[in-house]
Amino acid sequence: MRRRQETPGLVPGVLAEYGALTRAAVERYLPAGEPRRYLYDLVTDYPRRGGKAMRPSLCLATACAFGARPEEALFAAALIELLHNATLIHDDIEDESEMRRGRPVLHHLHGVPLALNAGNSLALLSLRPLLEGQGQLGPGLLLRILKETVRTTRELAEGQALELGWRRDNVVGLGDADYFEMVLKKTGWLGMIFPTLAGALVGTRDPQLPLAPFVRFGFFFGAAFQIRDDVLNLVADGRYGKERDGDLWEGKRTLILIHLLGQAAPAERERIAAFLGQPRAARREADVRWLRRQIDRYGSLDYALGMAGGLAGAARHEYSQIYGGLNDGRDKRFVLELITWSLLRDA
Amino acid sequence: MRRRQETPGLVPGVLAEYGALTRAAVERYLPAGEPRRYLYDLVTDYPRRGGKAMRPSLCLATACAFGARPEEALFAAALIELLHNATLIHDDIEDESEMRRGRPVLHHLHGVPLALNAGNSLALLSLRPLLEGQGQLGPGLLLRILKETVRTTRELAEGQALELGWRRDNVVGLGDADYFEMVLKKTGWLGMIFPTLAGALVGTRDPQLPLAPFVRFGFFFGAAFQIRDDVLNLVADGRYGKERDGDLWEGKRTLILIHLLGQAAPAERERIAAFLGQPRAARREADVRWLRRQIDRYGSLDYALGMAGGLAGAARHEYSQIYGGLNDGRDKRFVLELITWSLLRDA
Numbered sequence: 001m002r003r004r005q006e007t008p009g010l011v012p013g014v015l016a017e018y019g020a021l022t023r024a025a026v027e028r029y030l031p032a033g034e035p036r037r038y039l040y041d042l043v044t045d046y047p048r049r050g051g052k053a054m055r056p057s058l059c060l061a062t063a064c065a066f067g068a069r070p071e072e073a074l075f076a077a078a079l080i081e082l083l084h085n086a087t088l089i090h091d092d093i094e095d096e097s098e099m100r101r102g103r104p105v106l107h108h109l110h111g112v113p114l115a116l117n118a119g120n121s122l123a124l125l126s127l128r129p130l131l132e133g134q135g136q137l138g139p140g141l142l143l144r145i146l147k148e149t150v151r152t153t154r155e156l157a158e159g160q161a162l163e164l165g166w167r168r169d170n171v172v173g174l175g176d177a178d179y180f181e182m183v184l185k186k187t188g189w190l191g192m193i194f195p196t197l198a199g200a201l202v203g204t205r206d207p208q209l210p211l212a213p214f215v216r217f218g219f220f221f222g223a224a225f226q227i228r229d230d231v232l233n234l235v236a237d238g239r240y241g242k243e244r245d246g247d248l249w250e251g252k253r254t255l256i257l258i259h260l261l262g263q264a265a266p267a268e269r270e271r272i273a274a275f276l277g278q279p280r281a282a283r284r285e286a287d288v289r290w291l292r293r294q295i296d297r298y299g300s301l302d303y304a305l306g307m308a309g310g311l312a313g314a315a316r317h318e319y320s321q322i323y324g325g326l327n328d329g330r331d332k333r334f335v336l337e338l339i340t341w342s343l344l345r346d347a
Numbered sequence: 348m349r350r351r352q353e354t355p356g357l358v359p360g361v362l363a364e365y366g367a368l369t370r371a372a373v374e375r376y377l378p379a380g381e382p383r384r385y386l387y388d389l390v391t392d393y394p395r396r397g398g399k400a401m402r403p404s405l406c407l408a409t410a411c412a413f414g415a416r417p418e419e420a421l422f423a424a425a426l427i428e429l430l431h432n433a434t435l436i437h438d439d440i441e442d443e444s445e446m447r448r449g450r451p452v453l454h455h456l457h458g459v460p461l462a463l464n465a466g467n468s469l470a471l472l473s474l475r476p477l478l479e480g481q482g483q484l485g486p487g488l489l490l491r492i493l494k495e496t497v498r499t500t501r502e503l504a505e506g507q508a509l510e511l512g513w514r515r516d517n518v519v520g521l522g523d524a525d526y527f528e529m530v531l532k533k534t535g536w537l538g539m540i541f542p543t544l545a546g547a548l549v550g551t552r553d554p555q556l557p558l559a560p561f562v563r564f565g566f567f568f569g570a571a572f573q574i575r576d577d578v579l580n581l582v583a584d585g586r587y588g589k590e591r592d593g594d595l596w597e598g599k600r601t602l603i604l605i606h607l608l609g610q611a612a613p614a615e616r617e618r619i620a621a622f623l624g625q626p627r628a629a630r631r632e633a634d635v636r637w638l639r640r641q642i643d644r645y646g647s648l649d650y651a652l653g654m655a656g657g658l659a660g661a662a663r664h665e666y667s668q669i670y671g672g673l674n675d676g677r678d679k680r681f682v683l684e685l686i687t688w689s690l691l692r693d694a
Contacts, residue, residue: 035505038512090467094460113441113511116463120437121504127497139486150474157468158382164460165385
């Protein structure tokens with residue numbers, strides 16, 4: 001077990017400030033009407049459990065770094081947070097997860113049918129902040145953000161399809177490039193690319209702003225962030241909010257597991273493949289513990305952390321391409337520090 | 348078993364013509380890229396199984412009745428058909444259905460996780476026809492149609508939540524009004540209200556067109572249509588495409604079942620409630636047959652069909668409010684004949 005590391009600097013304060021702004025904005029879009037018991041109690045559950053608010057903070061900080069006020073980008077922050085929570089509901093069903101932000105997953109509380117339906121409701125609700133009262137954006141900017149939202153959900157579904165398909169067919173011959181493609185779509189797009197692009201669109205008011213620099217930045221940052229997340233899943237203490245070793249129980253194709261499969265001796269590799277080929281319910285605690293020990297034995301955690309460090313360096317380079325020419329200030333520095341913070345965080 | 352009834356008139360020809368137009372348009376929006384096996388093969392499955400194309404035909408005919416050409420409303424017809432197919436994927440999971448358009452449901456072919464994810468992908472894909480190349484609509488009309496799309500998905504989720512919640516909690520004390528509220532949201536909104544409103548918006552080019560007349564028309568028409576669908580489920584021959592008596596196996600709260608529960612003697616009512624309280628897998632063929640006999644004994648089918656006839660009459664009245672002042676022509680007559688056709692159809 002690793003010890004808690006210090007994460008000094010701007011990040012915790014800005015996350016707290018922008019997180020509070022976002023939560024208040026999200027509340028305004030959560031429906032209060034009927035049917036409450038079968039729908040809106042479920043729809044509002046995950047958004048109210050709270051989270052790090054990293055995605056909306058990245059959006060608000062980028063908008064401000066490009067010269068806007070936080071309130072001008074708040075609709076985009078709310079959109080991002082609502083969409084993120086909608087994907088969590090469906091991902092938890094698809095991944096057969098058990099815990100989310102320290103509580104049982106929604107479909108364990110209400111059953112799969114009602115949880116699935118609530119996820120749909122929340123996903124479409126995420127468009128409300130964009131469609132209601134954003135007249136001052138102008139139609140060009142509004143439609144561009146809408147198109148990027150649709151693009152983001154397309155990437156999300158593609159990334160999730162890859163990960164689920166690999167598990168369903170028990171694919172064990174994956175390389176790092178497969179992992180990075182999946183993570184770009186599943187983590188990078190909604191986590192980093194869309195928030196920074198949306199923030200920059202609000203800040204610049206330029207509907208023609210090119211997408212490519214944000215894809216590069218978000219790819220490196222997102223991959224570094226996700227690898228840290230995968231590591232935390234295996235070393236986390238109580239503050240993590242998901243089940244410890246959940247990724248192993250779920251058979252998730254993390255960079256760590258891909259490294260282990262590439263390094264393990266043939267007999268071990270076969271045993272891992274047999275473990276991964278079982279339905280979740282058939283997996284045994286002893287096998288999960290054995291798998292966890294092989295990860296340490298083959299240095300797969302260290303490999304993954306080393307890779308994350310390199311990716312963070314590339315993300316800092318891409319950061320300078322987007323933010324380098326802007327006036328210095330708290331928001332600009334926050335984005336840079338967030339890259340380092342995401343590698344050091346312990347929850 | 349009822350015999351096939353003749354459905355003469357305009358309807359089959361117009362459905363064939365507008366259905367072919369819509370299918371060709373839908374094809375243009377279905378993705379051809381990767382990941383094919385884990386995503387886009389699934390996304391394209393239901394849309395290519397074909398259907399009656401009633402919803403998109405209603406949209407195209409309404410647009411033409413209001414003076415547009417079919418091509419001008421084709422984006423809306425494609426949107427409706429894609430969204431309809433997306434909801435079918437998720438509904439089949441939530442309802443534990445087995446057959447769809449004569450073939451096994453998607454989640455039986457690929458598993459729940461990949462099917463759920465494909466449904467998400469298809470739902471967001473449905474916005475593509477609206478967002479790509481509809482510049483000639485103008486931003487006001489485009490945003491209005493987008494808002495009505497989001498409203499429609501909200502109503503769909505509310506209707507589905509009611510129906511699923513009633514089943515999960517084995518609610519047996521429902522009245523006709525509960526059924527009509529659920530059907531307005533679940534069937535009327537995407538099936539009739541949105542298609543006719545979208546068609547009229549394209550035809551009139553008036554972003555301020557009031558919603559209310561379309562809600563009234565779609566409510567009566569949708570309820571009549573859904574009751575016929577519920578009846579067909581219990582009397583259908585091979586052309587129906589879903590499993591015979593599937594609604595009884597699924598424990599669906601149809602008007603027929605609600606009538607039976609209201610009419611049955613206390614001991615029978617108790618037996619029905621016990622049957623409905625079981626998980627689907629525990630239900631036995633003999634019980635389904637017994638339930639089916641009670642429906643005949645208490646005249647619940649005839650009650651439902653009588654109600655459908657009255658609703659269709661009300662729909663014809665509301666039709667005259669919307670279409671009455673328009674120039675006579677094939678498209679205007681088609682919408683009127685569709686109401687009658689939907690009561691006589693046998694598939």
